[in-house]
Amino acid sequence: MKINIYKISFLDEHLPPVNTRTIFFYYPTLSNNRKQQNVLQLAESLSEILPKFYPLVGRYIKNDGFVDCSDQGVEFVEAQVVDDDVDFNNLVSKMEMEELNNILSRTPHQIDESPTDPLLSIQVTEFKIFDGYSFGMFVDAWSTANNNHPNPGGEIKICPSFDLATLFPGYGPRPGPPVTRAYRPSPIVKKFSFNKDAITSARSKLITRPNNYYSRVRVVSAVLAKALMRVDRAKHGGKSRTYLICQAVNMRGRTNPLMHKYSCGNFALMSVAQFSETRENVIGVQELVDNMGDSVIRLMHTSYE
Numbered sequence: 001m002k003i004n005i006y007k008i009s010f011l012d013e014h015l016p017p018v019n020t021r022t023i024f025f026y027y028p029t030l031s032n033n034r035k036q037q038n039v040l041q042l043a044e045s046l047s048e049i050l051p052k053f054y055p056l057v058g059r060y061i062k063n064d065g066f067v068d069c070s071d072q073g074v075e076f077v078e079a080q081v082v083d084d085d086v087d088f089n090n091l092v093s094k095m096e097m098e099e100l101n102n103i104l105s106r107t108p109h110q111i112d113e114s115p116t117d118p119l120l121s122i123q124v125t126e127f128k129i130f131d132g133y134s135f136g137m138f139v140d141a142w143s144t145a146n147n148n149h150p151n152p153g154g155e156i157k158i159c160p161s162f163d164l165a166t167l168f169p170g171y172g173p174r175p176g177p178p179v180t181r182a183y184r185p186s187p188i189v190k191k192f193s194f195n196k197d198a199i200t201s202a203r204s205k206l207i208t209r210p211n212n213y214y215s216r217v218r219v220v221s222a223v224l225a226k227a228l229m230r231v232d233r234a235k236h237g238g239k240s241r242t243y244l245i246c247q248a249v250n251m252r253g254r255t256n257p258l259m260h261k262y263s264c265g266n267f268a269l270m271s272v273a274q275f276s277e278t279r280e281n282v283i284g285v286q287e288l289v290d291n292m293g294d295s296v297i298r299l300m301h302t303s304y305e
Helices: 032-049 088-094 097-103 132-148 196-204 216-235 285-304
Strands: 005-007 059-061 066-068 241-250 268-277
Touching (some): 032 132, 132 241, 196 216, 216 285
Antiparallel strands (some): 059 066
C-alpha cells in the first residue's frame, strides 16, 4: 500500500533541523570499469530499499507538519579525488575534523526546510525524521541489498515500521517560515583516538556494581568529561563548578509495551547527570560512570513508570 503522507511525531517537532553526517571509508578497486560498476551497483541497490524507507524519498512540508511522500527522490552525488597519489591511511590519520566537511556534498550547517530540500543526500546523510538507530537500520538494509546484487529481491530481514507518529502524535505545525541556514560556525574541534587496549585498561580500574555494565562509550565519555572538567576549573581559578552530562538514550526495547524492533524515526530521549565539583570534592571517573548510568535509570522510571 502506497502512503502519500507521513505525519511527524511530537518528538520530531521538538528537535531542531540539523544535518546528520556519516562518512564511510573503503579501499577502492584498481579497475576504472569496476569503479563505475561499484557506483552503479550502489545506486541500484539504493533504489531497491528506498520503497521500504519511503519518507526519505519525500519532502518535508513544514507548514503542514508532514512529509509529502510522492517519490520526489534522493540526492546521489558521485565525487572523484583529483590526486591519484592520495594515500587512504595518510588521509584519514592526518585529516583535521573541519577538513572532513570538504568531502561532503552539503555542509553540516547548510539547513533548508523548503519543500524542495531532499531528506536524504548521499555522501552526506541528512535526516530530519531519523535518529542514529534508524540510520543504522537504513545502512544495514542497503548493505544487504548491495550484497545481493545483481539478484534483486533477495531476503532483507529489516522491515522498518513508521508508527511513531501514530503512537506519539504531533501537535501540528508551528507558525513561522521554513528555516534556511548556511552559516559556518567555527567551533574548536579535536579528534581523539582510543584503542581497544586503552579502553580495557580504563575499564579495569573501575569497581563494577551489581547488575551494572560499563560500556566502552560510557567509559570513554567519562574520561573525556573528567578532562574537560579539570580544564574548566583551571580556567576559573579552581572555583566550585556545576556540570551537566547529557546522553541520548535509545528508547527502543525500554518501553512497556515494547515498541516494534525496527521502529524508524526520532525515538531517543535525553538523560541528564549533574555534578558539582569543589576543591574538597574532586569527582573521579568512577563517580562519573556510575552517575551517568543512574541518570539513564531515572529517565526510564520518570517517563515510563
